[in-house]
Amino acid sequence: MSQQTKGRLLVATPPLADPNFDRAVVYVLEHHEDGAIGLVLNRPTDEALSEPLDRWIELQSVPSSVFAGGPVDTNAMIGIARTKDLLDESTELLTPISGLVASADLSADPAIAAAHIDAVRVFRGYAGWGAGQLESEIDEGAWLVLDSEIGDVFSDVPEQLWYDVLRRQPGRLSWLALAPDDLSLN
Structure with missing residues (x-):
């Protein structure tokens, strides 16, 4: 594996040909020799939580x-939680990913989860890569691998996340935030 990406961000470089990932910011949940899984953080929809997940609305x-969350298995609903304390190991409700970010069992009772989490975000679908695929895309320059901050996963302005993450980078990397979709116009 060329880089450790679990708990980090994949930031799409402009222009990424796949419209699913154009200016996307992906939070990596898992990355190992069999492949990688992540969630697109900057694609809110108009969809509200419906039964039985509507019980989580107060924690959203x-x-x-x-x-x-991505183009793979768009029937899957995945919950990511901001925990109140660092988790050393998995519980029935939560599985730590990195820092205060954990995956949440959406079938659990949110009233019980509320004692352990400050917020939850729900994703439909996910981004997935087969063995070696993500490494190849990173090596080809399609993705920047950048450190994440807790505010990235739970940004209250997710549509601006791609720009915000790039702007805080040192040096010339921050210039990418201003790149046009058509690089020949630059």
């Missing part, structure tokens, strides 16, 4: 909508 971070 702003914006309170379901996010398009």
